[in-house]
Amino acid sequence: MSSPTPTLPHGALVLFSGGQDSTTCLAWALQHYNKVETIGFDYGQRHAIELQVRPSLLQQMRGFSADWDTRLGEDHMIDLSLISAISDTALTSDVAITMQDNGLPNTFVPGRNLLFMTVAATVAYRRGLDVLVGGMCETDFSGYPDCRDDTMKALQVALNLGMATRLKVETPLMWIDKAATWRLAQEIGGQALVDLIRADTHTCYLGERGALHDWGYGCGTCPACDLRARGYRQFVARA
Template identity: 60%
Template sequence: MTDTQILTLATDTAHDALVLFSGGQDSATCLAWALERYERVETVGFDYGQRHAVEMAARLRVRDGMAKVLPQFANRLGPDHVIDLTGFGSIGETAMTTDRAIQVGARGLPNTFVPGRNLVFLTCAAALADRRGLAVLVGGMCETDFSGYPDCRRDTISAMERALTLGLDKPSPIETPLMYLTKAQTWDLAHGIGGDALVELIVEESHTCYRGDRTHRHDWGYGCGTCPACDLRAAGWREWLKTR
C-alpha cells in the first residue's frame, strides 16, 4: 500500500480532527468544514508573537459564534488549545512579528513570510493530536489566492504528511480543503455550509489584517484595507458577490 493510500484510508475512517485555527477567514471556514465532517473537532492556536495579536481574541469569538450559527454541529466542537511559540516567532523578525513596513524582499517573498512557520505549526499540532487521540489535522493552507508563502503549497504539506507519518509511525493525514480554491470560492464554501449566518460571523468576527486593524469596518470585515491580507480578502469578497 502506498503512502497516499494509507493517508486516504486514515482520512476516510477517521471520526475526529484537530483544526489549526488562527481566527481568520480561512481557518474559520476550515473549522465549519471539519464540523460538518467529523464527529469530534478540537482547535489549536499558536501565539508566536504575531503583530496582529488581535487574532488571538478573534479566534475565541469565532469559536463561540460557530456553535450558534451551526447548532446542528455544536456538540461536535471540543476543547481549544493554545501553544506558546513566542520564542520561534522572534527568530524570523519579519513584518509579521515586528513593527516594520510590509514589502517584497530580495527573494521575491513578502516580508510577512515567517520562515518555517507552517512546518512548526504542523509538527506541534501533530504532537498535540497524537496526545489527544485525534486522527486528522485540518489547515487553511492555500496555493491559489495567497501571498506566495512556500510553506502553503500542497507539495510542502504532502512532504509534511510523509515526515509526520514516519516520525510518529502512524498515518498522519493533513486535510487542506482550501488548497485549490480562490478567496471567492472560500466565501462560497462557507455560505454552502452555514448560509448567511456563517458568512456574517466570518465577516464580523474573524481577523485577517496583518496590521491588526479592528477600527475600519468594510463590507468584507475589519482591516486596514491596504495590506496583502486585506487585499486578498476584499478581492475575493467582491468576486463572490458577482456570482450570487
C-alpha cells in the first residue's frame, strides 16, 4: 500500500455502491480524510447484487491498515425505491439494453445522480461531514449527463446555496479512463486492492455473478462490463 497523503481536517461521505469506481473512490477518500463514512442507495436496481457485496467490501477495506480501520465510520443505506416507481429504464426493469432516440442508452436513469447527491448532502449535513465523494466520470463513460463535471459543479453550488453550507463535491475519477482507474487503485492499495476490486466488487448491469473473468464477475456484454473489461486489459497491457 502506498503511503497516505497528509490527511485534511475534513470529513467525507462516499457514495458507495459496491462497484469498481465507488470502491476506488472509497480507497482514495480513506487516503485523504481523517473521517470517512459511506452511503448506499436501494432504488430497485436490476443489479441489486451490488448491495449484497457492500458489507464484505467495507469490512475488507478496514483490513488494509489500522489507519483505514480507524477512519472508516458509519455506513448509511437509504431506500430510494421511488426511483424505480417513476422510471422506466433498463436498470430498473427487465428489458433489453438499447440506445434511445436521444442518443443515450436506456440504462440512463434520469435524475438518479442528482437525487443521490442531494440525499447524500442531507446526510452529510446531519453527520457534520463537509465533503461528498462520487465516482462520476465523463472520460470513459456511457454518456450520462448527470456524470459530467459541469453537472457536479452546478450541483455543488445549488446544494450549498440551498443549505447554507460549504460542501465540496470531489470526483477523483472525472478525468481518467477505466485503465487509469485500475491503476489508481494499484497506486493506493497495491495488488491487494486491485484483486479485491476484481473479485469482490460488482459492476454488471444484469447482476450476473456466474464466472469470474480476468476483469471480474459480469455478463461481459453490457456497457458496464465492456468498460470494465477493456479498462482492465489496457491496465494490464500497460503494466
